[in-house]
Amino acid sequence: MITGKNYIGSQLVASGTKTFKTINPQLNIENDWTFTEATQAEIEKTVALADQAFKVYKNCSGKEKAAFLNAIADEILAIGDPLLEIYCTESGLPRGRAEGERGRTIFQLLSFADMLMEGSWVEATLDTAVPGRQPLPKEDLRKMLVPIGPIVVFGSSNFPFAFSTAGGDTASALAAGCPVIVKSHSMHIGTGEMVASAVIKAAQKTNMPEGVFSNLIGSGVVVGGALVSHPLVKGVGFTGSIKGGRALYDLAAQRPEPIPVFAEMGSINPVVILPKALENESQKWASTYAGSITMGTGQFCTNPGLLLGIKGESLTRFISELSAEIEKIAPSCMLHPSIKADFNQGKELLKSQNGVLTVAEYKGEIAPNYASQTLLTVDGKTFLENETLSHEVFGPFSIIVQCDDEVQLVSIINQLDGQLTATILSEGSEIKNYVSVIASLQNRVGRLIMNGVPTGVEVCPSMIHGGPYPASSDSRFTAVGIHAVKRWVRPFSFQNWPNDLLPTELQNENPLGIFRSVNNKQTSLPIV
Structure with missing residues (x-):
């Protein structure tokens, strides 16, 4: 079930010459599988494919994206025991931890799917026109959150499921409408490939655009650095050390077009x-x-x-x-x-x-x-x-x-x-x-x-998993819970736009029945 290759969209590719293996820390020996690091050409192809996918995926409805996330959860569970065994082999963690973390990962995916089905997360805000207002007429303005583009997610060492391939960063970015390129963590690439295969199957079963998800392999800083520097990448999610997170943050800031890096780094709690x-x-x-x-x-x-x-x-x-x-x-x-x-x-x-x-x-x-x-x-x-x-x-x-x-x-x-x-x-x-x-x-x-302990992070809307630097690179956001989606979106306004050309979330009829702010009042009613 493990090929050691990169997923560029649904295609398994390994044209490079740099290879390496993961470690079984319990036995202190190398595992059998050989993994091939992504080449620069493969990185270019992956990002270009994600950019093309974004043109389609950003317009997918909440219902369509929810079906995708639910399918990912189903496909992960369908792998069964082999996935748990690979997790334990590459991490040294016990099976109970693997089962618990898998459950948390599934719950995260389902939570974002529920958020998408309800739909109010886009924060639709409508201020209708008042043509007769004096001394100047008031224009019609309508605002909502929109996805920013392809996101690179770095898998973490200590959570091979929940903060890695299909973890919180990936789930929240996909929920936002952003394609995801995962740079798999070098300590558990086999686990990452198996989870990636589940995401790919889910994308195919729900008719998502090719390139909505890719999974690349890298043993050092070259692949990650190339991804963060690529002009078509629009955001980064990272969980790891202060040194690693700060290096990515600085690299992103030095681009001709700087992009946000949401890095969870160090904390002594x-x-x-x-x-x-x-x-x-x-x-x-x-x-x-x-x-x-x-x-x-x-x-x-x-x-x-x-x-x-x-x-x-x-x-x-x-x-x-x-x-x-x-x-x-x-x-x-x-x-x-x-x-x-x-x-x-x-x-x-x-x-x-x-x-x-x-x-x-x-x-x-x-x-x-x-x-x-x-x-x-x-x-x-x-x-x-x-x-x-x-x-x-x-x-x-x-x-x-x-x-x-x-x-x-x-x-x-x-x-x-x-x-x-x-x-x-x-x-x-x-x-x-x-x-x-x-x-x-x-x-x-x-x-x-x-009167408790800090270990243990509940996945729910009220959770804040972030903090002032260097706990995270931006203390205004959380990496856990449905509000993590706000890292991958930006506010966008339409002024005096024809009703039938507006996104459904902003149309007078409110066909989705979501809660919106209409002239400073929260309501799910249509505008008459």
Whole structure:
């Protein structure tokens, strides 16, 4: 079922000479399949095909696009166990994680399909003419969201389904009316090809234009760079490192026609532990956070990499309890040898800093690509004076900062880079006494959690998965939930346009029955 070739539209192509293989991180060996990197000529053909597809696909109705997304979900499920097996082989993740992530991916596709069927997402806004208005007549103006063009999506290393080939970026771009070119992640290209085959089958079954979806292979930066630089590409979706995301952002900005890059990059997701929260439930939170820090070998963008508390007996006890809980947990496999190497390097760098104490680290023997979970602690003054201590370590790692008081705690929060999430642990009404902490956190994150853990991102309209830079490149948008579609559209107005030539969403009769803003009133009624 795996050919190792590129999907240029529905055609499998491999004319290049550069080949490579993926790794089975559990066994620490290469997998059998050989993959061929896309050539420049193949990239040119792919983008040209996507551009041609856009001319047709942008005019597809919401019902037609919904049928396409529903068909993608069906085709992914139809692959069955072989897809889950390839996922586990290339990622080292357990089958339960594969099944859960597949379910989330299916749900994302179905959610966008439901959004398209309802139709109000286009934000149709109509201001009808008032010819007799004085001193000047009012023109008829009608506005809606329209797709921007072909989108390049970069698969992420840590979510081979949900943030990769048919994940949230792809689903939202297709829902917007934009063709998608996926640059498959080099760590799970076999998984990507199998999912891509499902998308292609769905496109054919629902009569989508050739080139509405393509899947290209690249082992380094050449293919991705060529795609982002191509003048016919109009937007980019990326989930990965700050270095990678920033490089794409800068490349897109240097084009003669700059394009948006929506990059989700780094986050250490600070957790503020208020004193009373630990008085009666210290052990509960220790067990909960040991699980959160090590979940998925810490390879989540919402991993709690920084815990902030105020010095005292309760915090000292919590550090001891959390350390004991973390050391009880058996290590698990990381996604790739290179990710394990980066984890070790980042962990050792922070351990070597002055004033840092290692309070927990798994000491037993582990397999080659398994990670020894680690917990450090440091005082607030040292943390404030050493920027290195706020760097993300991707993996089962966290650092506890013991602050002198609330003033120092707020100073640390204000000094942090932008984050995806922040969490506050509070006992009852204790939080009411920490207004400055809440205000500072709101200024640094996209989502604020009360008495929970940051790991786990619900797919729903109210979710914001984004935040101030470098958590994401544009904090006004989310990468999760149906509102992620807004990254791939732009507002467009028609002035004094004949009713029968307007898009159906803007016509007087409102044939789709969607909710619209008509002369500043929300209504689904037609204009008489």
